[in-house]
Amino acid sequence: MNRRTFLSLAALSGTAGTAGLAAGCGSGTRQHHPEPPPPLDLSNPLRIPPLLDPAREPDGVRRYELIMFAGQSELLPGKPTATWGFNGSYLGPTLRASRGDQVAMTVRNALPEASTVHWHGMRLPAAMDGGPHQLIASGGQWTPSWTVDQPAATTWYHPHPHGATAKHIYRGLAGLFIVDDGLDTELPAAYGTDDIPLILQDKKLTDRGRLDGDPLKGPFGILGDRILINGTYNPRFTVTTARVRLRLLNASNARMYHLAFTDRRRFHLVGTDGGLLPAPVETDTLDLTPGERAEILVGFTPGDNVVLRSLDRGLDIAMGDLDLIRFVAGDQLAPAPALPATLPAPPPIVPPAGARVRHFTLSGRDSINGRPMDMKRIDEVVPVSAVEIWEVENSTGTSHNFHIHEVAFQVLDAADRPTGGHKDTVFTPAHTTVRLAVQFGPFSDPVEPYMYHCHLLRHEDGGMMGQFVTVVPGTENTVPRSYAGVGHAH
Known part of the structure; x- marks a missing residue:
């Protein structure tokens, strides 16, 4: 530009x-x-x-x-x-x-x-x-x-x-x-043709088309009844290939999507937040909370006309059946490569014996471990390249999710949630605890912090967020627990 x-x-x-x-x-x-x-x-x-x-x-x-x-x-x-x-x-x-x-x-x-x-x-x-x-x-x-x-x-x-x-x-x-990374050569890769981004958002709009509602009021801020995909309302995609790769992003403020096709066709999950899975996983539904991503492969035949919907999950952030997007296939479709039996997934994240365990309790809509976010407070100090176990407890009667900046993690166990695959954001249902194997990066900086927080944005903005720094091993006790930096933007 x-x-x-x-x-x-x-x-x-x-x-x-x-x-x-x-x-x-x-x-x-x-x-x-x-x-x-x-x-x-x-x-x-x-x-x-x-x-x-x-x-x-x-x-x-x-x-x-x-x-x-x-x-x-x-x-x-x-x-x-x-x-x-x-x-x-x-x-x-x-x-x-x-x-x-x-x-x-x-x-x-x-x-x-x-x-x-x-x-x-x-x-x-x-x-x-x-x-x-x-x-x-x-x-x-x-x-x-x-x-x-x-x-x-x-x-x-x-x-x-x-x-x-x-x-x-x-x-x-x-x-x-x-x-x-040049390794996923067996997957569809023609952007906009058979490799399709789908950015899912819900909105509240007035009869004049203006954005409505307050993102910081109520238990979740915004749960809209108008769905946009890539900013398109009432969308349709014309399919030209026998298999399509959908890159799904939940960019909504609070809504969870429980995804399924109206004909309940099965599809293959091939990637989550942090990369590909070891092999395609066949399913007919997929959950995405705000901030989560997924890559799926969907097969089509000539003349297909099918709708991707979000089904009522019976949860506070996933209520109602909502049509999202229609896929219409032409009379002739370009052939697709065979479904790969395996995928070039990153190595599994395995906590070492005696790994550090940290516990985080999500309470109300505004605190973690009983403390709301304080921009001047460093909550945790982690050695670089560590693999730790983080236990995230939702002590409330409402849904939350949990995002950690910079890291990749794997879910060790979680209620109502599949395990496997590298992630950075995970659903934490009411009154449950999710255990994560968290892999931290090699970047040492005792001053500038990363964040961890609920990615339901009304909760994040309200204070359900904390800060951590990553430092050279052995120096954890020398790091000030107050933020003294000035940031790097201007």
Whole structure:
């Protein structure tokens, strides 16, 4: 993105941003409450986010530019909505990089307030993580860089300002970040053709198409009745191949999706948050809580016309049957490679004998281990490259989930949850304890912290979050338990 483009987008944000603040969610202005949404025919062509996949420059670095700005989108046809986006008025481009790449980001903030960009699922130093300490002032920019060193995975990026994450994501700031490692050669890989991103979000919209509801009120903030896929309402995707790879991201504030096809066709789960599984797992349903990702392979035959739905799970964050997207197959489909018997999964995470065990209790909507988030307090100190057992107890009668920055973990045991596969976010149902084998990265920094938190955004913003630093083994007791850094954005 050149300077002229940046300045024109910034100028647009100066006008549209004001409209967004006046008409956006939770603004306190008079709202026109909507009628119940009409039945869907799932006829609008699915928008595919543009791919941002820059070539390596002569110095070997791949450079990406993102601008956060306020604009307008038609979330409902013919009804303009004040929204926020990256390099566009809603959502952001799909970033792509390969293992071993040196990547350099320029993130410009043309919003009317400070924000951050967190690389959710990336293994990288804390100073580059984009948590709440790396605030980018309105009109400012941030230039993190790192070397991509992790297995192939579907990660994503989104804002993480403390107390405002729910609002910023709800207004539209989110995008996928695909990591390749050259090993998954037997899986569909033509982006937008047989390798399809599906960013799932629920919204509340007024009858004028404006974002409605307050992301910070009530037990969960937002549980909307209008579903967007890649920002498309009432979407349809035209299938042209006999097998399709769907990269699913739950980018909703609180809603859990219990996914199934209306004909209950079976499909194969091939990847979770942190990479591929050892082998495809056949199933006919899949659960995703906010922040989680999954990769599935779905087979189609000529003339297929089938809907992917979210079924009522009987849970507080997964109520109601909701149509999501229709898949329509043509009369002729390009052949697909055979389903692989095995996949190049990352090695299993195995805690050593005597591994450190840490216990975290999620209580209410605003604390972990009885303490709400404090930006100046370091809660845990972990030696770099450690493998620990984290026990996450949900002591409440409502659903939560749990996300840890930078790490990969495997679920050792969990109520109502399959095990296996590398993850970074996990569902924690009411009155249950989830045990995780957590693998920490090699990045030592006694000052800049990573976060762990509930990824139901109303809970995260309310204080259900903590901070940890990773340090050279043997120095844990020398690390101050208060944050003294100044962040790395400006």
